[in-house]
Amino acid sequence: MAVLLLLLASLIPGAALAHATEGGLVLLLPTDLYIAGGTAAVALTLILVVLLPDRAALALFRPLPLLKSRGRAPALTSFLSFLALVGLVILGLIGAHNPMKNPLSLAVWSLFWVVLVLVQGLVFDFWRWIGPWRGPHALLRRPRLMCLPGWVGHWPALFSFAAFAAVLLAHPAPADPERLAAMVACYWGFHFAMTVVFGPKWLRRGEGLSVLMHAYALVAPFGKVRGRTRLGLHGWKVLARPAPPLTLALFMVALLAVGSYDGLHETFWWFAQLGWNPLEFPGRSMVVRENLAGLVAALLLLPLIYATAIAAGLALVGDLSRFGYAFCAFAPALLPIALGYHFAHYLPVLLVEGQYMLAVANDPLDTGAHLLGLDHVHVTTSFFNTHDTVRMIFIAQAGAIVIGHAIAIVLSHALAARMLGDARKAALSQAPLALFMVAYTLFGLWLLASPRGV
Amino acid sequence: MTDIKTGPANPSRRTAIKTLAGAGAAAASLPLWARYTHAQTAEPIRIGFQMHATGIGSAYGRWYDRTTQAAARLINEAGGINGRPVEIITEDDGTDPKRGAEVVEKFANQHKCDIAYGTLFSHVVIGSAPRAGELKLPYFVVSEGHHVASGMLNRWTVQPGITDVKSQVKSMAPFVAENLGKKVTMIFPDYAFGHDHRDFFSEAIAEQGGEVIAKLAIPPSETSFTKYFAKIPRETEVIYHVMVGPAVLTFVKEMGEFFGPSRPQIFGFIDSLEAVDLASPGLEFLEGTYFWEGMPRYAQPDQTEFDKHYREAIGIDENGASVNDPKDVSTYAHMFGCWETLYVIKAGMEAAGYAGPQDRQKLIEAVEAMTEWPESNEHPQGPKLFNGKTHQVFGPQYISVVENSRLKVVQTAAMETGFYPDEVDYTTQSF
Numbered sequence: 001m002a003v004l005l006l007l008l009a010s011l012i013p014g015a016a017l018a019h020a021t022e023g024g025l026v027l028l029l030p031t032d033l034y035i036a037g038g039t040a041a042v043a044l045t046l047i048l049v050v051l052l053p054d055r056a057a058l059a060l061f062r063p064l065p066l067l068k069s070r071g072r073a074p075a076l077t078s079f080l081s082f083l084a085l086v087g088l089v090i091l092g093l094i095g096a097h098n099p100m101k102n103p104l105s106l107a108v109w110s111l112f113w114v115v116l117v118l119v120q121g122l123v124f125d126f127w128r129w130i131g132p133w134r135g136p137h138a139l140l141r142r143p144r145l146m147c148l149p150g151w152v153g154h155w156p157a158l159f160s161f162a163a164f165a166a167v168l169l170a171h172p173a174p175a176d177p178e179r180l181a182a183m184v185a186c187y188w189g190f191h192f193a194m195t196v197v198f199g200p201k202w203l204r205r206g207e208g209l210s211v212l213m214h215a216y217a218l219v220a221p222f223g224k225v226r227g228r229t230r231l232g233l234h235g236w237k238v239l240a241r242p243a244p245p246l247t248l249a250l251f252m253v254a255l256l257a258v259g260s261y262d263g264l265h266e267t268f269w270w271f272a273q274l275g276w277n278p279l280e281f282p283g284r285s286m287v288v289r290e291n292l293a294g295l296v297a298a299l300l301l302l303p304l305i306y307a308t309a310i311a312a313g314l315a316l317v318g319d320l321s322r323f324g325y326a327f328c329a330f331a332p333a334l335l336p337i338a339l340g341y342h343f344a345h346y347l348p349v350l351l352v353e354g355q356y357m358l359a360v361a362n363d364p365l366d367t368g369a370h371l372l373g374l375d376h377v378h379v380t381t382s383f384f385n386t387h388d389t390v391r392m393i394f395i396a397q398a399g400a401i402v403i404g405h406a407i408a409i410v411l412s413h414a415l416a417a418r419m420l421g422d423a424r425k426a427a428l429s430q431a432p433l434a435l436f437m438v439a440y441t442l443f444g445l446w447l448l449a450s451p452r453g454v
Numbered sequence: 455m456t457d458i459k460t461g462p463a464n465p466s467r468r469t470a471i472k473t474l475a476g477a478g479a480a481a482a483s484l485p486l487w488a489r490y491t492h493a494q495t496a497e498p499i500r501i502g503f504q505m506h507a508t509g510i511g512s513a514y515g516r517w518y519d520r521t522t523q524a525a526a527r528l529i530n531e532a533g534g535i536n537g538r539p540v541e542i543i544t545e546d547d548g549t550d551p552k553r554g555a556e557v558v559e560k561f562a563n564q565h566k567c568d569i570a571y572g573t574l575f576s577h578v579v580i581g582s583a584p585r586a587g588e589l590k591l592p593y594f595v596v597s598e599g600h601h602v603a604s605g606m607l608n609r610w611t612v613q614p615g616i617t618d619v620k621s622q623v624k625s626m627a628p629f630v631a632e633n634l635g636k637k638v639t640m641i642f643p644d645y646a647f648g649h650d651h652r653d654f655f656s657e658a659i660a661e662q663g664g665e666v667i668a669k670l671a672i673p674p675s676e677t678s679f680t681k682y683f684a685k686i687p688r689e690t691e692v693i694y695h696v697m698v699g700p701a702v703l704t705f706v707k708e709m710g711e712f713f714g715p716s717r718p719q720i721f722g723f724i725d726s727l728e729a730v731d732l733a734s735p736g737l738e739f740l741e742g743t744y745f746w747e748g749m750p751r752y753a754q755p756d757q758t759e760f761d762k763h764y765r766e767a768i769g770i771d772e773n774g775a776s777v778n779d780p781k782d783v784s785t786y787a788h789m790f791g792c793w794e795t796l797y798v799i800k801a802g803m804e805a806a807g808y809a810g811p812q813d814r815q816k817l818i819e820a821v822e823a824m825t826e827w828p829e830s831n832e833h834p835q836g837p838k839l840f841n842g843k844t845h846q847v848f849g850p851q852y853i854s855v856v857e858n859s860r861l862k863v864v865q866t867a868a869m870e871t872g873f874y875p876d877e878v879d880y881t882t883q884s885f
Binding site: 379 | 508543546548551677700704
């Protein structure tokens with residue numbers, strides 16, 4: 001844990017968008033050493049977890065009780081959020097055509113997909129207040145028309161998240177305000193209709209982004225259990241709750257798969273596999289099929305690898321019969337890894353697009369307003385230009401990946417200890433999954449250090 | 455990280471919107487209004503700016519945008535074009551040729567733009583120009599590619615604000631042969647961009663009595679270069695390099711480590727290090743080496759008042775970085791092309807008496823008829839000669855040496871050194 005704390009202390013906010021200088025400076029950093037150090041830190045965490053008594057791992061996830069908290073989030077905030085979404089869609093249609101200046105494009109790809117997802121996993125469940133379906137649905141005051149059959153599981157959510165990921169990774173112009181407005185309106189409309197038919201349960205099992213947000217909220221430090229807001233290490237709620245059902249577990253693995261492919265598909269290595277020149281990227285419209293194929297491959301491969309690691313671990317302790325349960329129980333332990341990737345991958349984006357968001361907040365209708373009192377915001381990317389800032393950005397990114405993996409290892413060990421009730425068995429059953437996580441740390445850090453062509 | 459500029463900073467779109475607002479209110483709030491009243495219509499001239507806002511060109515796109523907005527603001531402050539305000543309508547092409555063509559179509563059909571303008575990346579230009587031709591939409595590109603003058607595009611596509619790579623490379627050869635050496639080894643990325651340099655320079659240096667004795671083509675995905683340096687012939691007097699991409703800094707660092715203090719002369723194109731701070735680690739080795747610059751990034755002792763005016767309008771300091779953030783280095787060697795192109799569009803529209811889309815052909819003909827522009831606030835990079843047949847402009851090129859991590863101009867290559875025989879006559883093509 002000391003290693004973790006040291007790494008935490010070294011986290012400094014800073015970071016970057018695809019930019020030649022940044023990439024160039026990263027190549028000059030001693031990234032081999034950082035990769036070795038980061039992987040060693042995760043491996044060390046593994047050793048510590050095995051050596052220390054299980055109750056130590058479990059104790060780490062015991063939350064501190066804070067305030068008593070009220071019941072459900074009010075539908076009013078959700079309704080206001082819906083109104084904001086309507087406003088954004090209109091601005092997508094009539095506002096600036098430049099996605100870096102359009103409130104909708106920035107709200108979807110920077111505010112929601114970067115900031116809110118991180119808030120959700122790093123702080124608390126904000127989405128329950130602002131998910132834009134519950135409020136309007138409550139206003140209808142209509143009972144559901146049909147019961148969502150149990151066998152459907154979380155499959156609709158998985159498919160709707162896959163569709164979102166396909167737009168993110170493969171659509172030729174995901175940020176184009178007009179097309180985005182249409183996509184957002186259709187997405188909202190479809191899921192609202194389904195919520196009307198199946199009731200709010202649809203939002204917990206059918207709407208991909210709400211399921212994603214709730215999944216990440218599982219690893220947020222703040223949370224509510226038994227009428228109290230509590231604060232604990234990322235993942236404490238995973239231990240406080242029963243194992244997720246199979247399709248939700250698959251969804252969690254899919255989160256990591258999408259995040260990993262998001263990083264991979266920009267690397268020179270990936271370009272080389274497809275025979276493209278990384279210095280002359282032909283544009284997203286030319287690679288739609290390849291990106292879709294890569295996404296599908298990631299969505300199929302990672303669950304297979306994960307399942308193999310789980311099965312191998314159970315085989316080691318002669319308990320393969322519990323594979324189904326274990327597959328579900330350990331899947332939430334992948335969430336800190338996915339969140340670490342998300343932070344690392346989008347930190348540079350946030351640093352640049354955060355400035356664009358500030359500019360748009362200052363003048364949302366492009367009328368020359370100065371709502372924040374700023375006369376004009378000049379977006380800068382100079383932090384990609386200097387050795388020190390690029391190093392800080394890289395360390396923050398690498399730190400997030402290492403911490404995410406370290407927490408995942410401790411969490412999965414605690415889950416194993418709880419499931420098997422025997423320290424030796426728990427350690428043995430965890431060996432393949434832990435190795436997978438150490439290897440994944442290496443992969444994640446390699447992604448960060450790789451030259452990128454997009 | 456976020457910079458706040460004081461003083462007026464009104465992108466032209468904003469001005470235009472205000473200008474179009476109710477006459478009384480606008481007259482009260484906008485003194486500029488009075489300047490437009492003599493025009494037959496206060497309808498703005500709509501310039502569709504095809505911007506690389508996302509994708510691999512976004513670092514350039516940001517500066518192309520800043521330059522464009524600054525020039526448009528000045529044009530509007532000076533009364534617009536033909537008494538009408540200029541409105542810049544920006545669309546992101548994602549640095550993607552297919553989207554480029556879509557954007558051109560949007561400009562013509564949806565936004566009712568008068569012209570399209572501002573594209574940098576060659577593949578986007580090549581992907582968009584045919585559509586501009588079909589739509590009969592004047593398409594003013596700022597890409598420095600040779601594709602315009604080579605004849606592969608069409609009569610509607612013009613490059614009047616930035617010189618092309620063929621003339622840039624050609625005009626470097628006399629300096630290299632006279633001052634650095636005649637036996638040259640070229641190191642270039644192994645794809646079209648590098649091949650252009652290889653072919654143009656090999657021919658040009660031969661004309662100067664020099665010779666390219668080795669051509670080292672580096673695979674584009676390469677990130678380690680030492681093994682290639684071993685192939686540089688011993689008798690090499692000059693290394694000519696045009697590496698681009700994230701591995702450039704590594705390339706320079708390894709070249710420095712390979713040669714140590716006894717190195718041949720080194721000549722490169724600033725494209726490799728555009729927007730990169732020359733004080734970056736690993737670049738120390740570039741001290742004393744030479745670069746082509748489209749326009750000198752660092753204000754020189756003999757800085758013209760035009761360069762001063764240009765920097766001030768965009769907000770660039772004497773080191774070529776943003777005045778709001780001295781570490782935010784601009785794409786100074788290229789972005790003047792946006793500024794100069796907008797002023798050519800203005801001059802062209804004025805010469806053509808441009809009143810609306812029905813005059814698009816007249817605009818192209820008026821620009822084709824233009825021949826020269828003196829160095830001025832409108833053309834701060836230097837005087838220009840325009841070849842109406844090839845739709846390509848010619849101008850001076852700058853050769854600078856790295857001294858104390860700054861670039862000092864040592865020679866300005868006259869534009870004549872970049873001339874080459876016409877490869878096309880667009881004026882013979884029908885509209």
